[in-house]
Amino acid sequence: MARSLPIIVATSWVGFCLVLPVLGVLLLIGDGLWRVLGRGAELLSSFFEVPGLLSMVGQSLGTALISVFISFVLVLLTLPHTLQRSQSWFARVLIGMPHLVVAIGLVWLLAPTGWLWRVFGATEPSITLFEQQSLISLWLVLVLKEFPFLWLVAGIALKRLPVANWFVQGRALGRTDAQIWWLVVVPAVVRQLRLALIIVAVYSASVVDVALLLGPQSPPLFAVQVYQWFMDFGPQRADYARWGSILLLALSLLLVGIVVLHERVFLWLTARGLSRSRVLGLPPAWLPQVMLTVLLCLLVLIVFQLLILTGARGWFFPQLWPASWELQQVLQTVQNLAPTILSSFLLAAVVSVLATVTVVLLTELQRHYQKQVSLTLVLLPLLLPQIILLLGWQSAYFLFSNTPHWAWIVLCHLPFSIAYTFIVYAPIEALYPQRTLVVAQSLGHSYWQAWWRLKARSLARVIGFSFGFAAVIALAQYLPVQMTAAGRVQTLTTEFVSLASGGIRPEVVTIGLVLTLVSFIALSLQTVKGDTQS
Amino acid sequence: MRQWLLALSLLLSGWFCSIAYAAQDWQATLAEARGQTVYFHAWGGQQEVNDYLQWVAAELARQYDIRLVHVKVADIAESAQRLVNENQAEPSAVDLLWINGENFHFLKRQQQLLAELDKKVPNRSLLAPADEWQRDFGVATDGYELPWGVGQFQLLVREQVLNEVNVTTAELSPQQLLRYAKKHPGRISYPKPPEFHGSTWLKNLIWSLSAGDPRLLEAPTNAAEQALLPLLWGYLDELHPLLWRAGEEFPASQAQTLNMLANQQLDMALSFSPQQLSQLQQQGLMPRGITRAYLAGGAITNHHYLAISRRTAVPAAALVSLNFLLSPEAQQAKRDSAWADLSVLQQARTGANTELFPTAPELHVDWVERLEQTWLARYQ
Numbered sequence: 001m002a003r004s005l006p007i008i009v010a011t012s013w014v015g016f017c018l019v020l021p022v023l024g025v026l027l028l029i030g031d032g033l034w035r036v037l038g039r040g041a042e043l044l045s046s047f048f049e050v051p052g053l054l055s056m057v058g059q060s061l062g063t064a065l066i067s068v069f070i071s072f073v074l075v076l077l078t079l080p081h082t083l084q085r086s087q088s089w090f091a092r093v094l095i096g097m098p099h100l101v102v103a104i105g106l107v108w109l110l111a112p113t114g115w116l117w118r119v120f121g122a123t124e125p126s127i128t129l130f131e132q133q134s135l136i137s138l139w140l141v142l143v144l145k146e147f148p149f150l151w152l153v154a155g156i157a158l159k160r161l162p163v164a165n166w167f168v169q170g171r172a173l174g175r176t177d178a179q180i181w182w183l184v185v186v187p188a189v190v191r192q193l194r195l196a197l198i199i200v201a202v203y204s205a206s207v208v209d210v211a212l213l214l215g216p217q218s219p220p221l222f223a224v225q226v227y228q229w230f231m232d233f234g235p236q237r238a239d240y241a242r243w244g245s246i247l248l249l250a251l252s253l254l255l256v257g258i259v260v261l262h263e264r265v266f267l268w269l270t271a272r273g274l275s276r277s278r279v280l281g282l283p284p285a286w287l288p289q290v291m292l293t294v295l296l297c298l299l300v301l302i303v304f305q306l307l308i309l310t311g312a313r314g315w316f317f318p319q320l321w322p323a324s325w326e327l328q329q330v331l332q333t334v335q336n337l338a339p340t341i342l343s344s345f346l347l348a349a350v351v352s353v354l355a356t357v358t359v360v361l362l363t364e365l366q367r368h369y370q371k372q373v374s375l376t377l378v379l380l381p382l383l384l385p386q387i388i389l390l391l392g393w394q395s396a397y398f399l400f401s402n403t404p405h406w407a408w409i410v411l412c413h414l415p416f417s418i419a420y421t422f423i424v425y426a427p428i429e430a431l432y433p434q435r436t437l438v439v440a441q442s443l444g445h446s447y448w449q450a451w452w453r454l455k456a457r458s459l460a461r462v463i464g465f466s467f468g469f470a471a472v473i474a475l476a477q478y479l480p481v482q483m484t485a486a487g488r489v490q491t492l493t494t495e496f497v498s499l500a501s502g503g504i505r506p507e508v509v510t511i512g513l514v515l516t517l518v519s520f521i522a523l524s525l526q527t528v529k530g531d532t533q534s
Numbered sequence: 535m536r537q538w539l540l541a542l543s544l545l546l547s548g549w550f551c552s553i554a555y556a557a558q559d560w561q562a563t564l565a566e567a568r569g570q571t572v573y574f575h576a577w578g579g580q581q582e583v584n585d586y587l588q589w590v591a592a593e594l595a596r597q598y599d600i601r602l603v604h605v606k607v608a609d610i611a612e613s614a615q616r617l618v619n620e621n622q623a624e625p626s627a628v629d630l631l632w633i634n635g636e637n638f639h640f641l642k643r644q645q646q647l648l649a650e651l652d653k654k655v656p657n658r659s660l661l662a663p664a665d666e667w668q669r670d671f672g673v674a675t676d677g678y679e680l681p682w683g684v685g686q687f688q689l690l691v692r693e694q695v696l697n698e699v700n701v702t703t704a705e706l707s708p709q710q711l712l713r714y715a716k717k718h719p720g721r722i723s724y725p726k727p728p729e730f731h732g733s734t735w736l737k738n739l740i741w742s743l744s745a746g747d748p749r750l751l752e753a754p755t756n757a758a759e760q761a762l763l764p765l766l767w768g769y770l771d772e773l774h775p776l777l778w779r780a781g782e783e784f785p786a787s788q789a790q791t792l793n794m795l796a797n798q799q800l801d802m803a804l805s806f807s808p809q810q811l812s813q814l815q816q817q818g819l820m821p822r823g824i825t826r827a828y829l830a831g832g833a834i835t836n837h838h839y840l841a842i843s844r845r846t847a848v849p850a851a852a853l854v855s856l857n858f859l860l861s862p863e864a865q866q867a868k869r870d871s872a873w874a875d876l877s878v879l880q881q882a883r884t885g886a887n888t889e890l891f892p893t894a895p896e897l898h899v900d901w902v903e904r905l906e907q908t909w910l911a912r913y914q
Binding site for chain 1: 609626787
């Protein structure tokens with residue numbers, strides 16, 4: 001890449017996108033955070049006297065760690081079988097399905113009056129581990145949602161690694177398959193998973209909607225409390241909300257540290273365990289199959305429950321089936337959603353194209369300048385409570401106008417999609433043998449011609465997945481749309497979240513399923529593209 | 535005598551002139567409103583309300599050439615926060631709002647609402663007497679909002695609850711409820727305060743336990759707190775171990791309690807709409823065998839309101855929309871819709887709002903904060 005105008009433009013654009021979150025924080029500080037900080041000790045001591053604060057933070061930390069570690073172990077146990085692409089469709093459905101929809105499905109399936117117990121003839125509410133206001137239920141939903149994400153990222157990484165070569169070389173050196181697996185393959189995959197694990201941890205600590213539906217309330221998870229402070233006008237609540245955000249950020253940074261430390265300890269332990277005693281074997285071949293089958297059954301049952309819920313009337317415990325059906329309402333809801341589906345698609349498409357292009361440019365510019373951009377900078381939008389960033393951006397665009405422009409709305413989505421796309425794309429891109437581009441350039445192609453003909457084709461699968469994933473992230477945003485668009489743009493998610501605030505009704509489930517379908521289509525575009533490329 | 539007649543004729547002509555002027559003024563407002571778009575920020579959590587607002591939008595487009603966009607929010611506090619954060623020198627992105635209580639106080643205090651709605655909206659004259667609605671959670675509306683509908687706090691209980699404690703009317707005393715809870719531990723609960731229904735439960739309970747002590751309608755004093763709060767905490771200390779999950783955990787929302795009631799997990803849920811039970815039953819979302827009740831001493835009754843942003847870019851269209859929402863046509867359609875919200879108009883009052891239980895007033899807003907914070911300190 002020669003130093004030229006396009007480079008300057010690309011650098012400026014990528015720089016702007018990366019600085020946006022920092023700008024958000026700075027603007028918020030300028031807009032009042034300093035006043036909170038300035039009031040100092042008195043306010044801080046009253047903040048730390050909030051009833052149940054320690055439990056709230058402890059629950060959040062525990063939830064994050066448990067969802068990360070269980071998902072991680074599940075990924076390790078199922079990894080050898082992830083190479084079959086035909087199995088991955090169910091992971092896409094789960095990734096595309098909003099957390100809240102999964103939670104609603106599980107409540108109707110497993111809660112004390114759930115459908116599963118009705119099948120077994122229960123006439124009284126059952127005693128079950130899965131019920132609302134329970135940490136275990138929250139953990140189950142988080143693992144069910146985060147495991148497929150990690151699994152797909154690991155699967156993509158595994159495809160890019162020269163696993164077959166490693167086995168050939170390892171065997172030639174007299175090593176067993178188990179040793180090659182644990183000493184060479186797993187460490188390489190685990191390194192590729194670091195960013196994804198960080199995101200899972202931070203997301204699990206800051207999730208609000210599912211934690212409100214399923215998590216404990218007395219006291220709630222910390223992120224829920226912070227959100228409630230933001231939405232409360234009582235005395236000191238705004239100050240508490242800002243202090244809470246700072247504490248949430250500290251919690252996120254702590255989790256980043258724990259994930260990195262966990263990776264090191266894990267790699268050290270696997271290496272040490274193998275060199276001293278040969279206790280570690282390959283995971284039993286039946287285990288992944290059993291686990292995937294259980295997950296698949298669960299997914300089928302959830303979708304089945306949700307489909308019934310959309311049209312069910314008079315469906316009460318302990319009845320197995322609804323007394324009657326109301327399908328007209330379902331059709332009406334879907335019909336009314338048509339313009340919203342279109343605007344959601346449009347917004348997601350624009351955001352995901354921009355996010356994918358930005359991340360590709362970012363990785364190429366890193367190679368060009370031979371410098372790595374700080375990971376914290378790229379991931380900042382995911383480390384900070386979303387509302388903090390949005391309040392900062394709001395104060396910026398309110399300087400120009402209170403009435404939002406399309407560009408603002410897109411811009412407020414971009415950092416989140418960029419961060420997620422980076423997590424999926426960057427580790428795989430780093431494995432690409434860049435020298436092939438140098439060879440192509442010496443044969444007379446320009447840098448970007450070579451990139452398009454060689455690298456883009458080689459990375460088509462991960463670029464496609466990144467694009468789909470960025471679209472899913474854009475589709476799932478509530479606050480960025482609501483806080484910027486103020487009704488000028490309404491999406492499936494704003495419809496879903498606002499309606500869900502009134503409870504689990506058939507219309508809510510219908511919108512949730514439409515949202516799942518749209519997200520699944522976005523994620524499946526990559527498969528079609530991948531197939532045509534191969 | 536002649537002077538008196540002259541004075542009277544001057545007065546009358548002045549009155550007629552002012553009416554004519556007002557009519558002319560309103561005609562100008564109607565003309566200005568044509569072709570404008572109004573962004574109506576309203577909670578979007580109830581499909582029946584959303585459907586009714588679709589009808590309103592269609593009528594406003596047909597009758598007044600106004601485009602009404604329902605901005606569905608999960609919590610109207612989001613829009614209230616936005617109004618305050620916006621650039622105050624620029625027109626707002628929010629035009630019309632559906633609010634009451636805490637959100638109204640906040641926006642009124644922050645001077646974000648258009649004043650003198652009672653003078654600017656012609657259909658104000660059709661409203662029920664002002665003493666019914668001019669205080670919103672103990673704070674004067676002062677023309678910054680006008681009532682749109684009526685809410686009343688109710689208990690939705692399984693019929694056996696009333697039967698077992700020998701209640702023949704819908705009035706249920708806290709002690710009777712406690713008796714039922716002792717016989718059936720784990721079958722009663724309420725959403726965790728400060729959730730709106732959970733907080734209202736606390737307010738109605740203290741009103742009932744104190745036999746309607748008037749000090750609850752004023753800002754709390756130390757003496758009032760020391761006299762009244764122990765009644766509530768003493769009762770809850772006794773009730774909580776008998777609640778669902780021994781009162782160590784609480785449902786997160788009213789919707790959750792409704793779902794638990796429908797599926798036989800609880801015997802009581804709370805509601806703020808006199809029509810909610812019949813609506814849910816008609817839609818097949820709540821089984822038969824459940825009835826409405828209220829706490830002895832009266833059911834807390836309040837209004838929900840409409841307000842206009844002070845910085846709206848389309849004041850004319852916002853006023854015309856608000857006026858239409860208070861028209862006999864729109865209020866009747868609201869009453870007849872699946873939402874079935876009660877009318878706030880005087881003419882609709884006679885015999886129409888029979889679903890209402892004997893009423894109890896809203897407590898002063900400062901009590902709410904006190905109750906919620908002490909509850910959290912004691913039970914969280």
